[in-house]
Amino acid sequence: MNQRPEGHPRGSCGSAGARAVYDAFMMEVEQRGLFAEVLVTATFCMGPCDQGPTVVAYPEGAWYGRVTPADVKELLDSHLEKRGPVQRLLLS
Numbered sequence: 001m002n003q004r005p006e007g008h009p010r011g012s013c014g015s016a017g018a019r020a021v022y023d024a025f026m027m028e029v030e031q032r033g034l035f036a037e038v039l040v041t042a043t044f045c046m047g048p049c050d051q052g053p054t055v056v057a058y059p060e061g062a063w064y065g066r067v068t069p070a071d072v073k074e075l076l077d078s079h080l081e082k083r084g085p086v087q088r089l090l091l092s
């Protein structure tokens with residue numbers, strides 16, 4: 001959820017739409033009744049700012065970049081069904 005000023009050379013997840021991604025996760029978790037199983041929490045900078053919004057999924061430790069709200073259902077499905085990380089979104 002880190003937000004740097006417009007034009008900052010590092011960019012930020014906040015400028016790349018992190019709030020909408022966070023809201024999509026919260027909405028999906030609520031609609032599925034998963035609050036006892038899934039914790040969605042916001043952070044500040046985790047490092048790969050130019051590839052944000054960044055999402056990390058535990059316990060797998062999968063790091064994702066350029067996540068959009070449209071990716072949220074797929075990410076939840078993949079991790080909850082233990083199919084492993086969503087390869088196309090993994091950070092290199």
Ligand code: FES
Pocket residue numbers: 001002003011012013014044045046047048049050052053054
């Ligand atoms: S601002 Fe998101 S990783 Fe740095």
